[in-house]
Every structure is written in structure tokens, then in C-alpha cells.
Amino acid sequence: MDTIGFEQHDHKSCVQGALSAVEAQCAAHKLQFTPVRRRVLEILLSEHRAMGAYEILDVLRDEGLGSQPPVAYRALDFLVSHRFAHKVERLNAFIACTHPGQTHTPAFLICRNCDAVAEAHAEPTRGILGKAADEAGFAIEQAVVEAVGLCPNCREGHPACA
Amino acid sequence: MDTIGFEQHDHKSCVQGALSAVEAQCAAHKLQFTPVRRRVLEILLSEHRAMGAYEILDVLRDEGLGSQPPVAYRALDFLVSHRFAHKVERLNAFIACTHPGQTHTPAFLICRNCDAVAEAHAEPTRGILGKAADEAGFAIEQAVVEAVGLCPNCREGHPACA
DNA sequence: TGCTGATGCGTTATGATATTACATACAATG
């Protein structure tokens, strides 16, 4: 099941599966999956939405795991740089990756009504953007693809908005 | 000539052309192209790069056109909402549109070495992202497409980076 | 003319996001 995010699902196993995958990745690549890093990923996974760094920090602080911004940002940097989480630029927020370990270019569908975020996939080097980059002689290394709109639930709920 | 941005060009006429186009648009749509708004666009056009709001504000302040952040942000909101400028989310910065008036979905090629930004075009509702959105029942209204990499000049200058 | 609403601007204050810099802890290496 390769859900892209707005459907109902077995959240508990979704969290467990992602955690296990990340653990395996860290073990395989000798990455230190420290308590803070692990906890931040757990928070992101369990909330299943994009969260600001300070929002995460609030949780860490309550749990005695850290109280200053760098604690949260460092953990997030680790997760993002290893693709266990992604930054949603449009929201200045972070979200757990829905398929850690697989190399991929995330693309996000962001609901402007309920703030739900789903992770899809982009292939930046293909399509019209890749063509433009080729013509310009630009070497794409990384891409941010984020669509803002209405998620299926909100289209139903507020048909006027659709 | 539909340049997408890294080449040398006749910058003076590039600025003039864009300004004229925006003036015409404003006249046609009864938009108030006030001195502050005009000056902010001129600054963005003449610098021909992505600039932070405070950087723009510094210029305005020197010229006696405004000294507090809301002055810059309000002018930028106007320019962005009418598509005379765009926000580059990845840089938290703003850049003049290279073809104001035409309805379009901008996509940016951002050089990580020299910070040059070129505007290309995306068609978010097509391609793999549009397909994913359709399948998910998500209605795309707007898209952020930003590629980070090396521009042609920097690829030459630092071949090791390429 | 005088009222009224809409829009833009001036200013203060504050909020939200992110980083620098330096000190400390600790495990792995030799």
C-alpha cells in the first residue's frame, strides 16, 4: 500500500514501520540514532503532520530532552539530511518521510484549509523543469516541489471552496 | 527572446521593459502603482536577484521612502499577489517576475554557489505531480517549484562542484 | 459642502523562525 497521505489508515503500524525502517537505515550506515533524534522523529511520525521546530521543541522541553532551539534544529537537520524527514518550505515546518530509505524527491500536497500535508513524488530532472534546466546549463541537485490547494476531505466539506 | 536568466543581457532595457509592462497592467486593472510599490519593483528589477525584505527596506530607508518592516512587506505583498514579483520560499526572499502580465506558474533555478536565480516555468497540474494530485483527489491551486543546484557559470568556474 | 468608506502609509511593538558561538560530555581510537 503506497498511500500518499490523505486517507484513513492504520496509524500505529504506520509509525512503527517508519521507525523500524529508519532504525535499519541507521544501523546499516552507522548513523547515531540518538534519543533526541529518535524522539523528534517519533513526534513527527505520531502527529502525522507538518510541525514547526518550536512546536517540537515544546514537546522535548516537557520531556526534559532539551530546551533551547539548537536542540530541535540539530535533530531536524540530522533527520532531514538523511531524508528521514523533510522540510516543507512553504510552511517553515517539518514532516516525517512516508517512505524512509528509498531515495526519492519528495513533493508535497498542502491543504490550505486543514493544513494536512501529503507526500507524493516528483522527478525534477524530467518534465518541463528538467528541460529548462538542461537548456540553461543548470545542474539540478535538489528540488522543492510543493502544491497548495484543497485536500479531498476539505473539497467535500466546503464544496464552495472547490 | 525568452531568456530564463543566467545569460548576459541588456539589463537596462530588461528593467525598462518590465516596468512598462507592469505600468500597463496596473493601468488596465486600476491597480495603484504607488511610489513605494514602484520603487520596490525597481529595486528588485535592477538588482536582478532574490532579495530579502529587510535588504529592500534598507534601500527604502536610505531614500526616505519608509523605515519599518511593514512598509516593505506591504509593497511586496502587492507585487507578489499581482504576480509582478515572486517569493522564493527556499531563500525567504523576493525576485521580480521576468515576464509580468502573463499568467504563469514560476519555477526557479537557484544556484547554491552564487545565489543567482533564474525563472523558468512549471506546469504543476501536468506531469507526475498532477497525476498524483488527481489520484489523491487534491485540487492544486498554486505551486512552489524550486530547484537548487549549480548554474552554468559556477559549473565552469568550479568544475569540481559539478 | 460635509459625510463616509476604502485604501495606502507611518509607527510601535511583538511574534516566529533560525543560527552563532562556546562550553561540556562522552565514546572510540591509538
Added chain:
DNA sequence: CATTGTATGTAATATCATAACGCATCAGCA
């Protein structure tokens, strides 16, 4: 057991953005 590299703790600061209020201007209208 000294050295080194990596992670964490903490204070301070930098950067990006908005809320809220009041005033000025101008168009539409009684």
C-alpha cells in the same frame, strides 16, 4: 590515558514576518 570526533547544553543574537493602531487621501454621495 591522551587525543579526536561527534553529540549535547546553553546563552545570546540574527533574521524573517505580522498585529494593531492611527492618520492621510480620495472617491462616491447626500
